Structure formats: structure tokens, C-alpha cells
Amino acid sequence: xxxxxxxLEKYAKENKVPIILPDGIExxxxxxxxxxxxxxxxxxxxxxYSAIRMCSVSDDVKVTTIERNPExxxxxxxxxxxxxxxxxxxxxEGDALEVEVTGNYDMIFIDAAKSQxxxxxxxxxxxxxxxxxxxxxxxxxxxxxxxxxxIESKNLRSxxxxxxxxxxxxxxNQSFKTTFLDIGDGLGITxxxx
Numbered sequence: 001x002x003x004x005x006x007x008l009e010k011y012a013k014e015n016k017v018p019i020i021l022p023d024g025i026e027x028x029x030x031x032x033x034x035x036x037x038x039x040x041x042x043x044x045x046x047x048x049y050s051a052i053r054m055c056s057v058s059d060d061v062k063v064t065t066i067e068r069n070p071e072x073x074x075x076x077x078x079x080x081x082x083x084x085x086x087x088x089x090x091x092x093e094g095d096a097l098e099v100e101v102t103g104n105y106d107m108i109f110i111d112a113a114k115s116q117x118x119x120x121x122x123x124x125x126x127x128x129x130x131x132x133x134x135x136x137x138x139x140x141x142x143x144x145x146x147x148x149x150x151i152e153s154k155n156l157r158s159x160x161x162x163x164x165x166x167x168x169x170x171x172x173n174q175s176f177k178t179t180f181l182d183i184g185d186g187l188g189i190t191x192x193x194x
Contacts, residue, residue, distance in 0.1 A: 008049045008079060017072075019049045020111060020137055024184020028109070028135060031189075032057045037106040041127060042066070043096045043120050044112030048076035051089050054109070063089045064103065066096045066112075096120055104129050111137040115159050117166040121190075125176075133191050134176075139167060140186030 012019040020028075028050070031037065038060055042051055045067035055061050067073050073093055080089045092099050096112055097119055106129050110120050117136060125134060141163055170178040170188055178190040 004083065005049075005053065008047060008052070011075075012047060012049060017046055019046060021184035024137060024187060025050055025053050027181070027183050027187065029053060029057050031133070031135070032061060032107070035106070035133070037133075038062065039103065039105045039129075040064070040107045040109060041101065041103075041105040041124060042109045042111070043124065044110070045076045045091055046072050046111075048079045048089065048091075050109065050111065051076075052079060052083050052085060055085050055088050056083075061088070064092060064101065064105075065089060066092045066094070066099060066101070068093070068095045097123065101127065103127060104132075106132050108132070108134045109137070110134065114138060114141065114166075115162040117163065118169050121166070121169070128192070130192065133189060136166075136170075136188040136190070138185045139163065139180065139188050140182070 009019070011017070032054060040054055040061065040063045042063055042065040045051060045065040048065065051063040051065045054063055067076060073091060076091060080086055092101060097116060101124070105127050108124050108128055110117060112120065121134065128134065141160065167180070167188070170176065170190060175193055176190050177193055178188050181187045181189060
């Protein structure tokens with residue numbers, strides 16, 4: 001299995017497809033194991049790397065994943081087929097803020113358009129089981145978030161501001177408690193307050 005994971009990692013690197021960093025996905029895999037996570041909703045499929053890794057933890061893990069980029073969807077389907085996971089990974093094609101998703105989830109993994117993190121969180125947390133968790137990736141964003149004033153690109157600066165807004169939103173959210181981890185590119189582990 002790890003040989004095939006390295007193929008996906010190589011493809012991502014060569015084609016500049018952003019995928020979760022190794023210690024980030026390892027943390028999530030351990031979380032799935034330790035917390036008996038079965039149903040996962042992923043926002044942002046890309047090439048299905050993280051969906052495949054999450055499903056690989058156990059035969060009874062299922063992932064519903066949302067992707068809007070047709071090129072990524074095509075590659076993701078190809079990869080899911082390679083790993084024989086068509087019956088365990090479902091791709092919902094479309095914009096995560098526009099598609100309708102049903103069901104209940106033990107985990108929601110947010111790894112898509114950083115500028116929309118608050119909207120994703122608000123739209124999808126009603127589908128989270130009582131003891132479920134929301135894991136958000138890229139909260140450090142390669143260290144750029146700390147140095148917004150030094151960023152020349154207006155779009156990137158705007159995105160970092162929105163990422164900071166999301167972090168503040170999580171910190172001040174009375175219904176949820178978030179632990180911020182300096183793992184991978186920065187993970188947020190968010191659970192409902194009892």
C-alpha cells in the first residue's frame with residue numbers, strides 16, 4: 001500500500017497538486033483508529049490522496065468527498081479505482097457551498113478553498129455527530145499567515161486575512177472548542193462543547 005501512496009505523492013509533487021503533509025495525514029490516520037471514526041465528509045478531494053489514506057485505516061471507513069475541479073475529479077476517480085475503493089469513497093461533484101449533502105459524519109475534514117473555511121464550517125457542522133470532530137488543514141499556510149504584511153500578492157494577502165478570520169472564528173465559537181496543532185501545515189481539531 002505504501003508503494004502506491006508514494007506514487008500519489010510523486011504525482012502531486014510533479015503536478016503541483018497540494019496534498020496534506022505526511023505528519024498531518026499520519027495524525028489523522030491515528031485519530032481515525034483511536035476514535036473509531038467510520039463516516040468521514042471531506043471538503044476538497046484533489047487527487048483523492050487523503051480520502052484513500054483515511055479509508056486505508058480500516059475496511060469499515062467510508063469517505064464522502066466534494067470536489068469542483070473536473071480535472072481533479074477525473075484523476076481522483078482513477079486513483080480510487082486503482083485502490084479498489086469505489087464502494088467506500090463517494091465523490092460529490094460540484095462547489096461545496098452549492099451541493100446538497102445528507103447523512104451524519106464522525107469526522108469532517110476541511111481542506112479546500114481557504115477563503116471559504118468559515119462558510120464550509122457553518123454549512124457542514126450540522127451534519128456532524130454529537131461526538132464528532134472537524135479537522136481543518138493548512139492553518140499555518142507555509143508560515144505565510146504570520147507575515148501577512150510581507151506578502152506582495154493582493155490575492156494571497158486577502159486569503160491569509162480570511163484564514164486568520166477563520167482561526168479567530170474558531171477561538172471565539174461558543175459551541176465548539178478547537179485545539180490548534182503545529183502538525184503538518186497546521187491542523188485545527190474542533191469538537192462540540194458538551
